[in-house]
Amino acid sequence: MKQSHDVIVVGAGPAGATLAYELGKRGIGVLVLEKEKLPRYKCCAGGVTRKAAKLLDFDISEVVEDVIYELSFNFKLGRPYLGQHSQPLIYTVMRDVFDHFLVKRAQQLGAVLIDGQKVTQIQVSADWIEISTTDNIFRSRLVVGADGAYSVVARELGMVRSMEYATGIESEIVVPEEEMAKWKSRVQIDLGCIPGGYAWVFPKRNHLSVGAGCLASKARHLNRHHQKFLNSLGISSYTIARSSSRLIPMCTKGRFVWQDKALLLGDAAGFTDPLTGEGIYNAIQSAQLAAPVIENSLVRGKVGLQDYQQIVEWKIMSELRIARTLSKNFVRFPRLAFGVFNQSEEVWRAVSNLMLGEINYAAIKGKVGGFRGILNRLLRF
Ligand SMILES: Cc1cc2nc3c(=O)[nH]c(=O)nc-3n(C[C@H](O)[C@H](O)[C@H](O)COP(=O)(O)OP(=O)(O)OC[C@H]3O[C@@H](n4cnc5c(N)ncnc54)[C@H](O)[C@@H]3O)c2cc1C
Incomplete structure (x- = not known):
């Protein structure tokens, strides 16, 4: 018999675990399907910036390495x-330990995890979504792709574009x-x-x-x-x-991260910062932005999940666009990028405040007078 759920989250990384936790806080039942057995190794430097840690409403010190x-x-x-x-x-964290720690938090709030379940196929019908794994079929009202860089959810639903x-x-x-x-x-x-x-x-x-x-x-x-x-x-x-x-x-310009019954989070949506390579922050943030949209749809009957697109455009994609422009120049001119640090303490202050979450790219851009201002400073250097 097919098991039915309100929400199925594919992937138990920081994005999937955070969404399961956030929905658990709202009393919404979630099934998390993860292809690996947890805890699983993840290729990552394991840098959780202070701004990423601040998003969480619990302490992570027990899993911090340095x-x-x-x-x-x-x-x-x-x-x-x-x-x-x-x-x-x-x-710094080891991702097997950190990610499993986040999943356990979600489980404490009622999320159900089935690991060792690789999702292979997704079919959307008028009422249900059918999610096939290597040895099971599950049904849900909504599906969330938190399945990382090689997202099967994005691929199956035709959402692999602008990446x-x-x-x-x-x-x-x-x-x-x-x-x-x-x-x-x-x-x-x-x-x-x-x-x-x-x-x-x-x-x-x-x-x-x-x-x-x-x-x-x-x-x-x-x-x-x-x-x-x-x-x-x-x-x-x-x-x-x-x-x-x-x-x-x-993700590049014009990326759509929602469909009628589906959302993409974190790496599946392409939310890594192109300048720094930081992805954990937006994995957590996108999950936190998705949770109220899902609640509105399931509990309050609001049709469609398009509000998620709007909020991530505002909170995430606009920031990534600035980071992308900076990255293009810094990648092309690394000596210049390094020289910028030696130019004044102000640059280090901006970088450290970014990591602390006390300022964002938009605020920095505004402060120095847009990209023209940044360019002028570089030319002066
Ligand atoms: C070399 C490297 C270094 C990095 N260093 C940093 C860093 O220091 N700091 C930082 O913030 N970011 C870093 N990143 C980026 C960061 O690792 C990702 O942005 C982050 O893991 C995204 O989280 P996520 O939850 O979206 O996806 P993931 O963490 O990738 O989680 C996706 C989960 O989905 C599961 N999954 C995949 N396919 C399926 C399927 N078909 N069925 C079921 N489950 C599936 C996977 O097993 C995985 O557990 C680095 C990336 C790389 C490659």
Whole structure:
């Protein structure tokens, strides 16, 4: 017999788990279908900015690996610009632990998880949506695609449009204690050593997450550049516990993220910041924006989910558009991007306030007089 549910969420990453939690708070029953067995590894630097953590109404400290107060920006591993802050800017996490922690929160509010269930097909009829997995068929009134970069929901419902991709590669390097101590509370970002992107080091409790990312169109030699970056840090001889790569989806202009009975969240919608590669913030934010729209539809009988499109246009896509314009220039001119930091403390203040969630791209753009203002400053530099 087919099981019937109000809402089926496909994917138990930060987007799916947060939506299940938010709907649980509203007394709405949710089934979460996840293809992996939880906890599952996720290729990610595991940087949860302070602004992302602030979105959650519970404490995440039990799953935090390190707390970052300092960012070191380099150009081709040269002399760094060191930005420091008295408040935590980023929390580093292991995604298997962090994501499972979020799912458990949702389960406490009544969400049902079935893991090891890969969704393969979705069929929409007038009354129901039928969701097939490798060994089951489920029915629901609404379906939400929170199934990441390779979203089957977006594909099955014909919503894979207006998308660009970056490629990210990540290695978990186990280093001795004295090496770990050098990285405590500090993230390093290197501009210029990865054509069309950047490289990073994020410290965890017992190892370093070292990665690199760039536009997928420039990723042919990403592996080689990543290896060179590891060599130049002097840590390539240590054990690589894990190494993998994934696509990072970024929506472009005109992306539709809703249909009559379906919504897309997080990576499935392409909500990663094209400048920084940060995706957890918008995964959580999109889920929080979707929850009241779903409630209006299921509980108050409001027809259609188009309000979700409107709210994400305003809160998310407008921000991503600015980040995209900045990213295009910074990717093309990494030396200039690095030089901007040395120009004045004001730039670091803006960057740190972005991470703290005290300012957004629109406010920065307004403050410096639009893109023309930003360009003038760069030219002055
Ligand atoms: C190398 C790299 C480094 C990154 N570093 C950072 C960082 O430091 N900070 C940051 O904020 N962001 C980072 N990101 C981006 C971030 O990982 C994503 O934006 C974020 O995971 C999006 O969350 P999500 O819930 O939308 O999707 P995901 O976390 O991808 O979750 C999707 C879930 O859906 C499941 N799923 C997929 N297909 C199916 C299916 N057919 N049936 C059932 N389940 C399915 C998957 O198994 C997965 O559990 C990085 C990305 C990469 C590639």
